[in-house]
């Protein structure tokens with residue numbers, strides 16, 4: 001077997017299952033699951049209708065890795081409108097690749113990018129972060145380098161904390177904005193700093209923007225990497241690739257649909273890689289995806305459902321745990337004043353609410369483990385369930401947890 005497989009870490013949800021072990025959540029209360037980031041709002045009607053119309057016909061042919069023109073054009077148009085890019089600046093034929101969700105794309109991109117030409121390849125990533133970045137680096141034979149995001153760094157990765165020797169080995173930098181789990185958004189200065197480093201040390205930036213459409217208005221929509229490039233006069237998007245998904249934007253995680261866009265030279269090689277990798281997206285899914293990218297009405301409705309949840313849950317939780325309002329995404333990254341794993345375990349036992357211990361998404365570094373003492377609360381259940389969960393967490397912190405700490 002590939003020796004790197006043994007180096008992979010257990011996935012956070014498997015770790016949560018092990019943490020709970022055979023313990024049952026409080027049987028007197030119905031279970032409430034706020035640990036997983038799986039959107040649960042109803043899928044948009046335009047997606048369902050399109051699937052109904054096109055599924056049967058799609059089954060008789062192999063889809064192409066480069067995808068349908070219709071989808072690439074819809075994605076390019078969406079990028080230009082959403083991120084204020086000049087019309088025609090995203091060439092749908094050379095700058096967009098449809099993917100079967102960003103998870104596989106974030107993973108496969110790293111396999112395509114990492115070169116063993118130079119000794120000791122390294123992939124840098126935010127800590128805490130989406131675990132796929134780490135697994136992708138390990139399986140590509142690169143060393144993951146964790147860049148801490150803490151309260152002191154505004155819950156964004158502090159690129160200045162990375163030394164020159166590390167950047168010299170870096171071939172790929174993953175950034176996530178809005179971040180999972182912190183919800184914070186990189187501003188133009190942060191993107192400029194990342195781009196300067198990428199040029200200086202010759203690496204690629206993979207910007208995971210799958211939460212870009214989930215934010216609470218009137219906050220401005222999160223800035224994206226291609227938008228930052230445009231503002232900085234980098235119109236060829238050199239070294240830059242963004243990852244967009246319908247899973248969160250359109251609440252269709254089961255559709256498995258997203259796209260990668262940016263630097264045409266990188267995407268040409270990535271597309272060649274993908275023709276071997278073989279996860280071309282079914283044509284009916286592509287047509288439904290094109291319809292979804294061309295519609296903003298359902299996205300607006302989806303966004304306001306999350307905004308309602310933040311508005312309802314914040315006053316219930318904020319007196320009891322250390323909360324800040326994220327700039328995007330649908331998570332609270334909250335401090336619990338004590339051990340986060342014990343918190344998760346005892347909350348489950350007392351209130352039948354599951355949340356994710358922060359340390360299941362973070363790694364210990366020489367300057368500490370930024371997930372310690374934090375939990376991720378995912379506002380994916382229906383509004384009433386989120387409110388009920390918030391009350392149960394509040395009750396727990398006032399009784400069982402106060403005795404514990």
Ligand SMILES: Cc1ncc(COP(=O)(O)O)c(C=O)c1O
Nearest residue numbers: 037101102103130180210245247
């Ligand atoms: C930060 C981040 N990136 C990417 C993904 C993958 O999303 P999908 O594969 O559904 O596009 C997720 C899913 O939870 C995520 O949290």
